[in-house]
Amino acid sequence: MNPLMRIAEGEGLSRRDAFRLTAAGVSASSLCGWLPVLARAEADSARKPDAIAQKSSKKSCIVLWMDGGPSHMDTFDLKPDAKGKGEYKPIATSATGIQISEHLPNLAKQMHRVTLLRGMSTQEGAHPRAKYLLHTGYREGQGGIAYPSLGAIVSSELGREEFPLPSYVSVGGRTYGAAFLGARHQPLVVGDPSKGVENLKAFVGSGAFDRRAGLLADMESAFRRDYPVGPGKDHQVTYDRAITMMKCKEAKAFDLTQESEATRKKYGDSRFAQGCLLARRLVETGVRFVEVSLGGWDTHDNNFARVKNLSGTIDQPAAALLEDLAERGMLNDTLVVWMGDFGRTPKINARSDKPGRDHFPRAWTSWMAGGGVPGGRVVGRTDKEGGTVEERPIAVLDFMATVCKIMGINPDKQNQSGNGRPIRLVDKGYKLITEVLA
Amino acid sequence: MRLATSFCLLAFLVWAGPVSAAEPATTRAKALSSAELSARIDKLIHDNLADSNIPPSSRATDSEYLRRVYLDLAGRIPTADEAKSFLDSKDADKRTKLVDNLLAGKDHARHLADIWQGLLISKNTDARRVDRQPFTDWITEQFEKNRPYNELVREVLTATGPQDKNPATTFWLTQVTVDRMTDTIGKVFLGSQIQCAQCHNHPFTGWKQDEYWGMAAFVMKVAARPPGNKQTTSPEVRETPKVVKGKKNLPESVKFVDAKFFGGAKPKVKETEPLRPVLADWLCATDNPYLAKATVNRLWALMFGRGLVHPVDNINDTNPASHPQLLDELTAQFQANGFDLRAMLRAMALSDTYQRSSKPVPGNQEALSEAYARMPIKVLSPEQLFDSIVTVLGTPDTAAAAKRAAAQKKAPNGNGPRQQFLALFEGDSDADATEYLAGIPQVLSLMNSPRMNAPGAALRLTQGLGNSEAVDKLYLATLSRRPTDEEREKALKVVRQSDTPRQALGDVLWALMNSTAFASNY
Numbered sequence: 008m009n010p011l012m013r014i015a016e017g018e019g020l021s022r023r024d025a026f027r028l029t030a031a032g033v034s035a036s037s038l039c040g041w042l043p044v045l046a047r048a049e050a051d052s053a054r055k056p057d058a059i060a061q062k063s064s065k066k067s068c069i070v071l072w073m074d075g076g077p078s079h080m081d082t083f084d085l086k087p088d089a090k091g092k093g094e095y096k097p098i099a100t101s102a103t104g105i106q107i108s109e110h111l112p113n114l115a116k117q118m119h120r121v122t123l124l125r126g127m128s129t130q131e132g133a134h135p136r137a138k139y140l141l142h143t144g145y146r147e148g149q150g151g152i153a154y155p156s157l158g159a160i161v162s163s164e165l166g167r168e169e170f171p172l173p174s175y176v177s178v179g180g181r182t183y184g185a186a187f188l189g190a191r192h193q194p195l196v197v198g199d200p201s202k203g204v205e206n207l208k209a210f211v212g213s214g215a216f217d218r219r220a221g222l223l224a225d226m227e228s229a230f231r232r233d234y235p236v237g238p239g240k241d242h243q244v245t246y247d248r249a250i251t252m253m254k255c256k257e258a259k260a261f262d263l264t265q266e267s268e269a270t271r272k273k274y275g276d277s278r279f280a281q282g283c284l285l286a287r288r289l290v291e292t293g294v295r296f297v298e299v300s301l302g303g304w305d306t307h308d309n310n311f312a313r314v315k316n317l318s319g320t321i322d323q324p325a326a327a328l329l330e331d332l333a334e335r336g337m338l339n340d341t342l343v344v345w346m347g348d349f350g351r352t353p354k355i356n357a358r359s360d361k362p363g364r365d366h367f368p369r370a371w372t373s374w375m376a377g378g379g380v381p382g383g384r385v386v387g388r389t390d391k392e393g394g395t396v397e398e399r400p401i402a403v404l405d406f407m408a409t410v411c412k413i414m415g416i417n418p419d420k421q422n423q424s425g426n427g428r429p430i431r432l433v434d435k436g437y438k439l440i441t442e443v444l445a
Numbered sequence: 446m447r448l449a450t451s452f453c454l455l456a457f458l459v460w461a462g463p464v465s466a467a468e469p470a471t472t473r474a475k476a477l478s479s480a481e482l483s484a485r486i487d488k489l490i491h492d493n494l495a496d497s498n499i500p501p502s503s504r505a506t507d508s509e510y511l512r513r514v515y516l517d518l519a520g521r522i523p524t525a526d527e528a529k530s531f532l533d534s535k536d537a538d539k540r541t542k543l544v545d546n547l548l549a550g551k552d553h554a555r556h557l558a559d560i561w562q563g564l565l566i567s568k569n570t571d572a573r574r575v576d577r578q579p580f581t582d583w584i585t586e587q588f589e590k591n592r593p594y595n596e597l598v599r600e601v602l603t604a605t606g607p608q609d610k611n612p613a614t615t616f617w618l619t620q621v622t623v624d625r626m627t628d629t630i631g632k633v634f635l636g637s638q639i640q641c642a643q644c645h646n647h648p649f650t651g652w653k654q655d656e657y658w659g660m661a662a663f664v665m666k667v668a669a670r671p672p673g674n675k676q677t678t679s680p681e682v683r684e685t686p687k688v689v690k691g692k693k694n695l696p697e698s699v700k701f702v703d704a705k706f707f708g709g710a711k712p713k714v715k716e717t718e719p720l721r722p723v724l725a726d727w728l729c730a731t732d733n734p735y736l737a738k739a740t741v742n743r744l745w746a747l748m749f750g751r752g753l754v755h756p757v758d759n760i761n762d763t764n765p766a767s768h769p770q771l772l773d774e775l776t777a778q779f780q781a782n783g784f785d786l787r788a789m790l791r792a793m794a795l796s797d798t799y800q801r802s803s804k805p806v807p808g809n810q811e812a813l814s815e816a817y818a819r820m821p822i823k824v825l826s827p828e829q830l831f832d833s834i835v836t837v838l839g840t841p842d843t844a845a846a847a848k849r850a851a852a853q854k855k856a857p858n859g860n861g862p863r864q865q866f867l868a869l870f871e872g873d874s875d876a877d878a879t880e881y882l883a884g885i886p887q888v889l890s891l892m893n894s895p896r897m898n899a900p901g902a903a904l905r906l907t908q909g910l911g912n913s914e915a916v917d918k919l920y921l922a923t924l925s926r927r928p929t930d931e932e933r934e935k936a937l938k939v940v941r942q943s944d945t946p947r948q949a950l951g952d953v954l955w956a957l958m959n960s961t962a963f964a965s966n967y
Contacts, residue, residue, distance in 0.1 A: 011497045011816035173885065195885050206889035210898035215952065218939060222956035225935055230962045236805055237822030239961040241881035246959065249888040365697070 064165055064415025065340050066378055067290040070157075070298045071283070071325060073317075073347030074180070075134070075305030078364050079372040079393065080353060081314045083107050084125050086393040091353045091364075094311045102383035110318035113326035119383040120329050120338070121376040122443050126387020126396040129349060129368040129403050134305070137348040137368060142183040144407035144433050152424050156183035157410065158296040159192040160432055164416045165295045166192070171255035173248065176289055178282040179300040187425045190244045194298070200281040203261030207253055220250060260292040261285070273327040280324035287331055290341055304347055309361035321345075329376055342378025342413050353394040370396045373406070378413045379445040386442045404437035412444055473732075474777035482778055482792035489771040490798045490817050499812050502819035505802045507532055508926035509967065510540060514794055515925075516825065516966045517748055518547040520556030521832040525906065525922035532926070544794045548787045554588035557786070559828045560747065561588075563874065564633045565601065565616050572619035575671045575680065577858050579608060580615035594740055594784040595729040598634060602725040609679035617669040617682045624696045627661040634728055635707055636739025636760040643698055652761075659705030663724040665689065686717035707735070731780050735760075741775040741789060742766075748793045750821035750878045751814055767815035803967045814879065823878040823966040827870035830964065831863055837922050837958065838902045862896075883964075891959055903951040912940050915950055923957040 078093075080086055085097040085108055097106035100118035107115055114121075131137040131146070139147040143154040155163070158175040162185070166174030173195040175185075185192035197204060209216040227243050252258050259265060263281060266288070274280040282299035289297050301320060306313045325345065332338040350371025351364035370389045376382060387399040411418040411433060418433035477485065494501055505513065511531050515523045523531070531543060547553055558581055566577055587597050604613035620626040624643060631639035639660065642652040665688040672680040688701070704720055705711045706727050714723055728736055739760060746752040753772045754760045766772040775789070782788050793799055801820050809818040825833065858864065869890060872882035883891075891897055906922055907915035916936045920928040928936065936953045943949035957963060 011493070011499060011813050011818075190881075193884060197886075204886060204889065206886075206893040208893060210893050210895065218943075218949075219952045219955050222936070222939060222952060223959055226932075226956055226960045226962065229929075229932070230960065233804055234822060234965075234967055236810060236819075237803065237967070238824050238879055238881040238965065239822070242883075242961040242964055245881070245883060245885065245888050246892075249885045249892065252885065253889070253893075 066165070066342060066414045067295050067340065068157075068161055068297075068342045068344065068378070068410070068414060069283075069286045069290060069328070070296075071321070071343065071345045072182075072298050072300040073304045073321075073345065074138075074300050074302040076137070076348035076351060076366060076371075077304045077317070078306060078310060078314055078351035079125070079127075079367075079370070079389075080351070080364075081108060081310065082111065082318065083123055083372045083374060084389060084393060086353070086389075086391060089353060089392045091355045091392070093355065095315070105383065105385055108318060110315050111322045113322045117326045117329045117376070120333065121374050121382055122380050122384045122386060123372060123374045124386050124401055124406075124440070124443075125372045125389055126399045126401045127346075127350070127371045127373050127406070128396045128400040129371075132349060132366045132368045134348055134366075137366075139183065140403055141346065141348065144403055150428070152426075152428070152430065153186040154430070155186040155188045155192070155422075156194075157407065158182065158194055158298055159185035159188045160411075161296040161414060161416070162192040163188045163422075164420075164432075165414065167293065170257075170293050171251045172257050172260070172289070172292065172294055173252075174295045176294055176296070177298045177300070178285055179278065180302070182298055182300070187430070188422065190241045191248075197261070197285070200278065200285040201263060203263070203285075204252070204258065207258055207261075209253060257292050260288045260294070263288070270331070273323075273331065275323045275327070277320055277324070279320050280327075283324040283328045287328060287335075287337075291335070291337065306351065306363050307356070307365055308359050308363040310351070310355070310363040312361070332377060338377040339379055340377075342380065342410065343376045344373065344410065345375075346373035353392045367394075370394055375413075375443055380413065380443045381445065384442065386440060399442075401440060402437070404434055405440055408433040408437035409440040409443060412439060474774075474781045476781040477778055479788060479792045479795065482775075482789075483796040485774055486771065486793065486796040487798050489768055489774070493768060494816060494818055497816065499816055499818045500806055500808045502802045502804055502806050502809060504797070505800050505820065506926075507539075508924075509802060510800055511543070512925040513820070513966055514540075514544060514547060516823075516829055516833075518544070518556065518790065518794065519550060519552035520559060520829050521552060521836045522923070523925055524836055525918050528921045528925040532921075540800070541795060544791055548791060551589065554585045556828075557588040558585040559826075565629065567619040567621075567625065567629070569619075569621075571621045572671050573858075574674070574676075575615060575618045576608070577615060577619075579612035583612035588786070591785065591787045594786050595731070595733075595736060596784070598736065599725045599729040602630075602634075602728065603721050605682055605684060607679040607681045611682075614669070614680075614682040617667055618671050618680050621669070621671060622694055622696065623661050623665055623667075623699070626664045626667065627657065630664070631660065631707075632758040634739060635735040636742055636754070636758055637707070637735070638759050639707065643696070654700060655702050655705070656707055658700040658702045659711070660707050660724075661699075662702060662704035663720045665695075666720055684719040684721060731784075737779045737784065738772065738776040740784070740786075741779050742772060744786070744789055745775070745793065746878070748790070748799055749817065750823045755815070756875065820967070821879050824881050825964055825966060826878075827867045827872070829966070830870065831866045833963070834897070834958065837906075837954075838896065838899060839905070892955075897958060898951075898955065900948070900951060903954040904947060906954070907947075907950055912937055912946065912950075916940070916953060919950065919954050919957060923954070924960075924962050 080089070080091065081093050081095055085095065085106060086092050087097060096109045098109045098112065098115055100107055100115040102118035102121070105118050105123065107118065129137065129140065131140045136147050139145075142156040144157070145154040158177070162174035173193070175192060175194045176197060177194040178197045178200050180198070181196055182194055184194065195204070211219070223246075227239075231239055231243075263271070263284060266284060271284065274284045279299065279301045286297040286299050301317070303313065303317055329338065329343060332341050332343070349366055349368035352367045354364070355362045356365055370393065387401060388397050389395060390397050408418040416432065418431070418437065420432050421429040422432070424430045491501070508528075511528060512522055515521060515527075531539060536542065561584055562577065562581055566580060584597075601613045601616050604611055604617060606614060608614050608618060617626065620629050624640070628640040628643075631637050639652065639657050642654050642657040646653050666684050666686070667682065668685050668689050669682040670680060703711050704714065704723070706724075709727070712723050712727070714720060727733060739758075742752045742754050742760065743757050746755070746757045753766045753768055754764060755767070779785070779789055798817050799820070801817070803820040803822050805819055809816075812818040814821040870883065870887050876882055903919065907918050910918060913933065916933050917927050920926060920932070939952060940946045940949040943952075
């Protein structure tokens with residue numbers, strides 16, 4: 008074997024795929040007959056895993072990502088008798104016997120739709136590694152491979168080929184990418200939901216634009232002939248996706264001003280609220296995976312003022328999202344997941360005069376609603392200090408595999424990594440959370 | 446053979462010292478001329494290709510070379526006139542002369558300043574009020590003077606005083622905490638991700654936590670605070686007699702150990718003595734095992750798209766160089782030449798290896814990029830892309846720019862067109878140079894923003910030219926070459942069919958500037 012030659016076919020595979028800006032997809036050839044070169048480029052690369060499988064599942068997923076790691080004991084798993092019980096009181100909810108923080112009054116009224124997973128127990132306590140793990144289901148660097156995030160997996164498994172928008176959209180910040188699943192499944196990153204996607208309109212009339220694009224297509228074809236190896240394919244794929252978006256009516260989904268004043272009011276004014284509303288609009292249009300992120304949960308100091316504030320930020324919009332999805336008959340096909348990097352220590356630190364809580368992956372809470380998940384339930388239990396999972400621990404693999412199952416995706420499916428290794432959507436060794444599977 | 450390899454690996458794991466470079470320096474190498482060094486590069490790369498039976502690609506055309514060397518050394522593409530004069534020159538020595546001109550130019554210094562600012566100056570939120578411009582100006586000037594690199598590093602490492610008196614202090618003002626300071630020194634000056642050993646002993650490299658905290662001890666007495674909201678005096682960097690404690694300075698994982706050179710000795714120092722000069726004496730010494738190696742590896746990556754050790758900041762015994770002897774020789778030459786950045790870049794730029802086409806030939810299409818059988822195609826960095834767009838279209842509206850420059854004085858780090866562009870295109874700083882990082886929002890702005898559609902741009906470039914010469918000029922201005930007959934004919938067809946032929950030239954320019962070729966360094 009020649010060590011300086013490629014082992015398996017495949018070009019342009021990146022070692023690191025996380026946190027890229029890339030937000031493209033291989034062109035759907037049916038959409039760009041007027042850009043023949045790009046269509047051809049796609050035919051060249053139609054081999055798996057870039058191509059999309061047609062699947063029957065109608066489900067979509069919205070992840071509300073709480074960046075920094077929310078304190079479980081100050082949100083959804085209060086421990087009034089613990090040494091580090093904190094400053095908040097638990098309140099009753101619409102689900103019998105389930106209590107959550109007093110600063111989540113609107114979500115309290117939605118608990119009959121929610122299953123709380125109070126036994127989350129994961130391995131990584133540093134932000135970057137924890138975020139990677141919770142987004143991909145794999146440890147960063149495991150086997151020397153970059154892994155696709157859940158959003159890219161959903162895009163590749165459930166995205167429809169003829170759908171003109173990216174099937175994976177991230178609102179409010181960068182996120183993890185598609186790795187070996189290919190540029191087609193990279194997330195479209197929307198920084199400010201109220202601005203949507205900027206520069207969507209051509210600067211010139213559509214006749215002139217098509218003339219320009221035709222010229223471009225000829226140039227691309229010539230370049231690709233001369234320089235077949237390199238980043239050219241990703242460039243062309245990204246242009247093709249962008250042009251497809253410019254030309255489609257579905258892109259209106261990014262325009263929040265099309266919503267009624269009443270609906271907008273229900274969600275609220277904050278950027279996170281607008282992100283939740285945008286997520287609903289996108290899912291309604293056919294986007295399969297939307298991540299809406301809210302930062303600020305890394306409350307090493309001043310935990311109680313900050314978590315109260317953050318609770319206020321999520322409470323109304325997240326509750327409005329569940330209510331809105333239910334009213335529109337979309338909730339059963341839309342899985343909503345609330346999660347973050349990890350939980351926070353039961354012990355309150357004494358870092359300053361404004362105490363905080365530190366990273367704590369061993370026991371924490373996430374929740375699911377919709378997508379057929381039964382509501383009004385709690386799965387798992389921590390001890391009275393909130394530091395140990397006493398019942399039904401949930402590992403990352405269990406969580407990932409269960410989300411796949413809910414979405415109608417087979418977690419055991421294998422894709423080929425860039426160097427030709429078979430990689431499961433979810434690694435072996437998971438135990439499904441049967442309590443949330445309908 | 447196999448057995449021997451595993452044994453070596455095992456030996457490394459058992460021996461588990463930081464880097465083999467920590468062995469005592471051997472006798473100083475004799476300095477080679479630039480041409481001799483280029484020849485060494487070619488010999489060592491070529492031997493490897495011959496052993497693997499991989500044919501090299503042919504020599505890059507003048508146009509390919511011109512565009513590549515402008516982007517790599519000056520950070521922008523050439524103007525149409527610069528391209529024309531190079532392509533039409535019959536001088537047999539024109540590539541050498543071009544490289545010498547570029548290396549002596551202001552754009553080269555500015556390009557290196559962009560890169561080093563990215564490496565040394567943190568943009569994290571703690572440091573957002575630190576004005577980065579003084580550092581940019583200062584380091585640009587150092588590169589313009591071709592200051593020996595170890596002297597430049599020494600000045601950064603020992604920087605003390607108010608920022609307005611000593612701009613090199615900016616490094617410390619933005620690397621707010623001890624772990625960030627240590628990590629950046631490790632990544633940039635040692636070429637090693639020593640941060641892996643911050644919280645635990647490193648399982649593969651054998652780095653002990655004490656190696657990390659031994660290095661961190663050198664910077665624990667640095668008192669550097671970024672300016673507050675209403676601060677009017679220049680922020681200042683000092684070294685105090687004692688460790689600067691406090692949660693804002695030290696991470697939770699902190700260990701207090703004696704200052705110790707990475708993979709080396711514990712220096713004898715008095716407790717109250719400033720420690721950064723001691724660190725600088727060691728790191729910037731000619732025979733320091735890390736600085737020269739980390740630097741030539743990084744320069745190689747700037748020119749060739751990947752380090753001889755890759756990733757560039759991960760030099761350790763478990764991640765060997767693709768061409769270990771070449772890396773050692775380049776290191777020794779850099780030391781022998783007094784850390785002369787320009788001489789090293791010159792030798793690389795004039796090597797046959799660098800002058801290879803990125804077009805594959807039969808038998809090397811599947812070759813890995815570390816074989817250097819053909820030039821890898823790099824993606825333009827956001828800075829290179831913006832500066833190349835400006836090279837084609839001209840500087841954005843100068844009156845507005847002046848107004849913004851005035852506003853920038855009030856708001857550090859400003860919000861001018863370049864900063865806005867960089868903010869939109871900024872990608873993963875650890876990504877490979879060959880990775881395409883732009884996504885849909887970036888591509889939409891390249892297609893549809895007013896700047897990229899300025900109606901006067903094509904007219905200005907092609908003033909007074911007939912249609913055919915005009916098309917040639919647009920190709921020269923964007924791709925640094927004339928169009929092929931087929932390309933010219935296609936463009937002219939669009940121009941002829943249009944009701945407004947001069948506007949159709951704008952269409953040609955738009956397509957050129959949105960092409961893969963424009964966004965690539967091939």
